[in-house]
Amino acid sequence: DAGVTQSPTHLIKTRGQQVTLRCSPKSGHDTVSWYQQALGQGPQFIFQYYEEEERQRGNFPDRFSGHQFPNYSSELNVNALLLGDSALYLCASSSGTGNIQYFGAGTRLSVL
Amino acid sequence: QKEVEQDPGPLSVPEGAIVSLNCTYSNSAFQYFMWYRQYSRKGPELLMYTYSSGNKEDGRFTAQVDKSSKYISLFIRDSQPSDSATYLCAMSGGGGNKLTFGTGTQLKVEL
Numbered sequence: 001d002a003g004v005t006q007s008p009t010h011l012i013k014t015r016g017q018q019v020t021l022r023c024s025p026k027s028g029h030d031t032v033s034w035y036q037q038a039l040g041q042g043p044q045f046i047f048q049y050y051e052e053e054e055r056q057r058g059n060f061p062d063r064f065s066g067h068q069f070p071n072y073s074s075e076l077n078v079n080a081l082l083l084g085d086s087a088l089y090l091c092a093s094s095s096g097t098g099n100i101q102y103f104g105a106g107t108r109l110s111v112l
Numbered sequence: 113q114k115e116v117e118q119d120p121g122p123l124s125v126p127e128g129a130i131v132s133l134n135c136t137y138s139n140s141a142f143q144y145f146m147w148y149r150q151y152s153r154k155g156p157e158l159l160m161y162t163y164s165s166g167n168k169e170d171g172r173f174t175a176q177v178d179k180s181s182k183y184i185s186l187f188i189r190d191s192q193p194s195d196s197a198t199y200l201c202a203m204s205g206g207g208g209n210k211l212t213f214g215t216g217t218q219l220k221v222e223l
Contacts, residue, residue: 033210043213
């Protein structure tokens with residue numbers, strides 16, 4: 001049973017560029033949440049997708065957007081990258097109400 | 113003030129010790145309480161979760177929730193070097209299901 005998978009594992013971008021991160025949820029899960037984890041900090045909630053719609057959003061600017069596909073996989077897009085966007089981006093999947101979430105290994109984004 | 117407070121450590125203990133990790137929170141609407149373990153440069157791994165107040169035990173791990181004090185704990189018995197990691201507490205509830213995390217406590221179990 002595959003867990004949550006994320007790709008790519010590591011990305012290097014320059015300021016102003018755009019990036020797309022991908023996530024496949026754990027088998028049987030229909031809800032995907034995205035988090036940003038800065039070094040030495042706990043993960044911060046970006047948004048959650050359920051039934052292909054954004055169900056909840058954290059305190060992140062509109063440069064952060066997402067999408068969920070009919071197969072429940074999801075993408076996180078970040079436009080106009082800033083140095084401060086450098087972080088580990090985590091995808092978590094869950095079912096139904098989404099309180100119990102399982103995480104992938106993350107994508108480490110470095111913005112130069 | 114942060115919604116969830118967690119001592120960042122680092123916490124260093126000898127092998128075999130009992131470890132106590134704690135978080136306090138301010139949002140009384142939280143109903144689900146989770147503990148995650150995160151190894152360096154990896155994603156968080158769900159260790160245990162508890163709904164509302166009470167205790168839960170799984171092998172060497174025990175989670176406790178005291179909603180009246182807004183205080184949760186994770187105890188690790190007979191700690192092993194492989195337990196060396198960062199431990200994150202997380203909570204959700206109150207109409208939304210996003211997880212709110214503490215900053216994590218770095219634990220090192222030494223031989």
